[in-house]
Amino acid sequence: MKTIYEVLAGWGALRYYWRRVWEQPQTLIGWAIYRWLVRGMKKDRRLPPGIARGSYDGALICEVSWRWGGVSFGEYIYVKRLVIASTQTVMHEYGHTRQSRMLGPLYLPLVGLPSVLRRLWAMKVVRPLDRERWYYSGYPERWADRLSGVMR
Secondary structure, X not given: OOOHHHHOOOOOHHHHHHHHHHOHHHHHHHHXXXXXXXXXXXXXXXXXXXXXXXXXXXXXXXXXXXXOOXXXXXXXXXXXXXXXXXHHHHHHHHHHHHHHHHHHHHHHHHHHHHHHHHHHHHHHOOOHHHHHXXXXXXXXXXXXXXXXXXXX
């Protein structure tokens, strides 16, 4: 099944504005984080908290110095500085970007919240050696991996 975003693939400006409306909640959060990172770079050039590293299929990939591996908010993908070399992590987050394109305003409650709760559960309850395997084996993480072609 094609998403409206894929149907509008050749429509340029219409596609651009449709995506802004359809994915508004998560894109607005992603944009706010990006603006915060850029402001931090201007204030303290010695320790920039975030650097845009490139883009992939309309998603902006930013390198950050936070503790977690990665997070995706609409067209904004934030990946931990030491993990940026891992194509698997970047592609997994791109899978979440594809989920955002499919679900639109339902992305945060249907994907964002379960993902955060799953990560918190893994950190607090699951044995350290099993955390990553357990986290990526369930909804919505396995779906994101499938959408982006990540094999675990």
